[in-house]
Amino acid sequence: MRGLRIEIRGTVQGVGFRPWVYRIAHEVGVAGRVHNHARGVTIEAFGGDGELDTLVARLREPPLPARVRELTAEEIPHEPASDFVIVHSAEGGPRALSIPPDLATCPDCEREIKDPANRRSGYAFTNCTSCGPRFTIATGVPYDRPATTMAPFLMCPACQREYDDPRDRRFHAQPNACPVCGPQLVLWSHLGVPLFTEEPIAGTAARIARGEIVAVKGLGGFHLACDATSDAALAKLRLRKHRDEKPFAVMVADLVAAHVHAVVSAEEAALLASPERPIVLVPRRPDTPLARGIAPETELVGLMLPYTPLHHLLLAAAARPLVMTSANPSDEPICADNHEAVARLGDIADAFLVHDREIATRCDDSVARVIAGQPTLIRRSRGYVPRAVALARAVAQPVLGVGAQLKNTFCVATGDSAYLGPHIGDLDNVAALDFFEAAVARMEDILQVRPQVIAHDLHPGYPSTQYARGRDALRHVGVQHHHAHVASAMAEHGLTGPVIGVAYDGTGWGPDGTSWGGEILIADYARYERFATFRPIALAGGNQAIKEPWRIALALVDDAFGDDAAADHLIDRLAVFAGVPQQSLTVARWMIRTGIHAPLARGVGRFFDGFGALGLVRPEATYEGQVAVAWNLAATPGPYVQRSYVAADDAPPGPYVQRSYVPAVDGLADPYPAALVRGEIDVRPMVRAAVTDLLAGVAPGVISARFHAAIIAATAERVRAAAAAHGALPVVLTGGAFHNPLLAEGIRAALADMSVYTHGEVPPGDGGIALGQALVADAIVRA
Ligand SMILES: [Zn+2]
Numbered sequence: 001m002r003g004l005r006i007e008i009r010g011t012v013q014g015v016g017f018r019p020w021v022y023r024i025a026h027e028v029g030v031a032g033r034v035h036n037h038a039r040g041v042t043i044e045a046f047g048g049d050g051e052l053d054t055l056v057a058r059l060r061e062p063p064l065p066a067r068v069r070e071l072t073a074e075e076i077p078h079e080p081a082s083d084f085v086i087v088h089s090a091e092g093g094p095r096a097l098s099i100p101p102d103l104a105t106c107p108d109c110e111r112e113i114k115d116p117a118n119r120r121s122g123y124a125f126t127n128c129t130s131c132g133p134r135f136t137i138a139t140g141v142p143y144d145r146p147a148t149t150m151a152p153f154l155m156c157p158a159c160q161r162e163y164d165d166p167r168d169r170r171f172h173a174q175p176n177a178c179p180v181c182g183p184q185l186v187l188w189s190h191l192g193v194p195l196f197t198e199e200p201i202a203g204t205a206a207r208i209a210r211g212e213i214v215a216v217k218g219l220g221g222f223h224l225a226c227d228a229t230s231d232a233a234l235a236k237l238r239l240r241k242h243r244d245e246k247p248f249a250v251m252v253a254d255l256v257a258a259h260v261h262a263v264v265s266a267e268e269a270a271l272l273a274s275p276e277r278p279i280v281l282v283p284r285r286p287d288t289p290l291a292r293g294i295a296p297e298t299e300l301v302g303l304m305l306p307y308t309p310l311h312h313l314l315l316a317a318a319a320r321p322l323v324m325t326s327a328n329p330s331d332e333p334i335c336a337d338n339h340e341a342v343a344r345l346g347d348i349a350d351a352f353l354v355h356d357r358e359i360a361t362r363c364d365d366s367v368a369r370v371i372a373g374q375p376t377l378i379r380r381s382r383g384y385v386p387r388a389v390a391l392a393r394a395v396a397q398p399v400l401g402v403g404a405q406l407k408n409t410f411c412v413a414t415g416d417s418a419y420l421g422p423h424i425g426d427l428d429n430v431a432a433l434d435f436f437e438a439a440v441a442r443m444e445d446i447l448q449v450r451p452q453v454i455a456h457d458l459h460p461g462y463p464s465t466q467y468a469r470g471r472d473a474l475r476h477v478g479v480q481h482h483h484a485h486v487a488s489a490m491a492e493h494g495l496t497g498p499v500i501g502v503a504y505d506g507t508g509w510g511p512d513g514t515s516w517g518g519e520i521l522i523a524d525y526a527r528y529e530r531f532a533t534f535r536p537i538a539l540a541g542g543n544q545a546i547k548e549p550w551r552i553a554l555a556l557v558d559d560a561f562g563d564d565a566a567a568d569h570l571i572d573r574l575a576v577f578a579g580v581p582q583q584s585l586t587v588a589r590w591m592i593r594t595g596i597h598a599p600l601a602r603g604v605g606r607f608f609d610g611f612g613a614l615g616l617v618r619p620e621a622t623y624e625g626q627v628a629v630a631w632n633l634a635a636t637p638g639p640y641v642q643r644s645y646v647a648a649d650d651a652p653p654g655p656y657v658q659r660s661y662v663p664a665v666d667g668l669a670d671p672y673p674a675a676l677v678r679g680e681i682d683v684r685p686m687v688r689a690a691v692t693d694l695l696a697g698v699a700p701g702v703i704s705a706r707f708h709a710a711i712i713a714a715t716a717e718r719v720r721a722a723a724a725a726h727g728a729l730p731v732v733l734t735g736g737a738f739h740n741p742l743l744a745e746g747i748r749a750a751l752a753d754m755s756v757y758t759h760g761e762v763p764p765g766d767g768g769i770a771l772g773q774a775l776v777a778d779a780i781v782r783a
Pocket residue numbers: 105106107108109110126127128129130131132
């Protein structure tokens with residue numbers, strides 16, 4: 001007989017891990033105890049060699065959503081224990097966050113709500129230790145029912161028995177509830193008047209079938225729901241929401257339905273069905289019944305599966321795919337409170353499906369895409385927050401990184417864990433700032449830290465920078481935008497540096513007064529040097545050029561063709577400029593030539609905007625990045641969807657297909673030429689070649705593929721030069737431009753012999769930058 005102390009770290013709290021350990025210990029036949037503590041879970045087990053080995057083996061494979069990140073076992077003296085018990089641990093020691101992310105409804109709970117004989121049949125708030133709300137209902141620590149928005153609901157005797165029984169799936173399930181004792185749904189009119197004559201879910205489904213828009217209170221906030229197959233409903237939603245072209249997410253009942261609407265690979269299916277349940281961007285099928293208005297101008301559609309019992313019931317009742325878009329007027333944060341929703345959404349929604357469980361912290365849906373065969377988060381929020389990013393080296397003291405301006409999230413790093421906050425959105429309105437401040441305060445409360453090191457972007461005008469500087473702290477550390485991106489990618493992969501960091505995005509404050517965003521840096525956490533960048537172009541009118549990419553196209557043409565006569569001639573012939581008033585063109589050219597109100601920018605995203613405007617004849621964008629994304633998709637045209645589609649039908653029994661960007665990669669054989677001048681990648685030869693092709697009638701898809709190939713080839717050449725100068729360092733690809741699979745996969749392929757890291761759970765774009773800020777600040781403060 002022996003004894004083992006087994007330490008487990010990972011997602012092991014609030015996910016039914018201890019009861020599961022209790023059950024397998026009894027099955028295997030070992031005695032001892034299990035308890036939770038700040039760092040994870042400790043098991044002390046006593047038994048024979050075979051039993052203990054079996055226990056350790058089984059502990060490595062917990063059921064989802066639990067995850068074991070690290071398991072260590074050490075011998076301890078045998079104790080003559082006769083039973084295996086769950087010990088309720090005393091608080092104390094440095095706190096690691098004990099609140100897990102919100103978890104999608106588990107299969108057991110889904111069966112119960114669909115079983116007419118079950119006492120939770122049709123009950124929208126069913127959950128257990130493997131599933132249900134967590135972060136969004138937590139009001140404090142420790143994570144216990146009194147510190148959640150379930151506190152007002154007194155458990156009935158049946159629920160209490162489940163809660164108290166370690167053999168029950170609902171043992172210590174803090175949000176445990178049933179129709180007798182738990183939250184209730186009610187349907188409201190658009191004025192907030194209860195409609196007691198309508199059964200809430202059936203009534204909502206009927207209204208949606210009639211083409212109405214219903215605001216539905218979900219886990220982290222309200223969605224606006226409507227019939228995703230109805231052009232009329234979509235047109236109404238776009239009109240009322242003042243949103244012309246930005247795609248809407250669609251919720252489908254299950255994976256079978258997902259395959260009806262989109263070409264879904266095995267990796268994408270796994271991501272869709274994961275406990276985190278993000279929105280997954282996938283190519284839609286040509287014959288999908290989804291309304292074109294879902295995503296009018298892209299072949300991609302954002303699908304998600306139901307993640308609460310309410311969603312399962314609603315999808316079943318509606319019997320159709322539903323648009324489920326975050327309910328917020330224009331760019332403000334997602335609505336979370338019933339009365340706030342009526343006040344802010346009364347003009348948009350025809351009715352409200354509400355309930356009386358409060359949302360403590362708003363949390364938007366996460367958005368993911370499979371890039372280079374790997375799940376990559378574009379927006380990391382519900383389902384992932386507040387799961388920690390494990391740090392290879394603990395921070396010296398708690399640090400707050402406040403993020404940047406767009407797609408803001410913040411990060412609190414303490415000990416060897418970094419906690420990214422929920423998606424806040426663009427910090428350009430008061431509501432978003434309020435949400436930002438409240439979410440930072442909630443995270444600090446939960447972690448019980450008040451960081452004295454605060455990291456912010458170098459841009460003095462960002463509200464996040466102003467917040468950071470306005471807060472009392474021992475150290476305020478400004479971190480260069482692209483250095484933070486690189487550090488974020490390093491942190492995600494546990495790299496200590498130095499690395500060759502390729503940081504490509506739209507905009508970031510550069511120390512030389514230009515806007516950076518095409519940077520190849522040699523960096524570790526404490527410092528960076530720029531190895532290469534792109535020749536800058538003038539943004540005529542500053543930010544106006546981002547909304548009107550014809551201005552960027554004009555700057556590219558003006559720069560590439562130099563003398564007035566040639567440029568004049570081209571401006572007359574290129575279609576993108578045809579609709580622009582002559583006066584605007586003249587003023588913009590004057591700005592470009594004089595540099596007045598025309599800041600210089602090196603962002604690769606801006607080149608996508610400018611080439612996209614030229615190639616696709618898209619003088620304007622209705623939201624940031626719109627033309628850049630369209631330009632990316634132009635290089636992965638119909639044949640690629642078509643090919644996969646045919647393969648899908650040819651590949652029984654599973655609908656899964658192996659998709660690849662083969663057509664686009666074919667195009668990579670012929671990149672446009674780029675020059676290299678004093679370490680700067682010069683795109684003028686690319687512009688000249690692309691314009692020649694355009695005027696010769698070459699298809700935009702081909703031009704886009706050659707453009708991508710040129711960026712990839714130039715990047716790979718500079719990375720190899722960096723490796724020649726600094727050694728074969730690991731390479732990280734980071735920044736919002738790497739939401740583009742073609743760019744990420746192309747550079748990876750071109751550098752196949754090097755160690756190249758891309759993002760996974762931390763977004764490549766500004767939604768991941770706060771992590772890098774925090775770690776750079778930590779390194780600078782230590783030094
Ligand atoms: Zn469950």
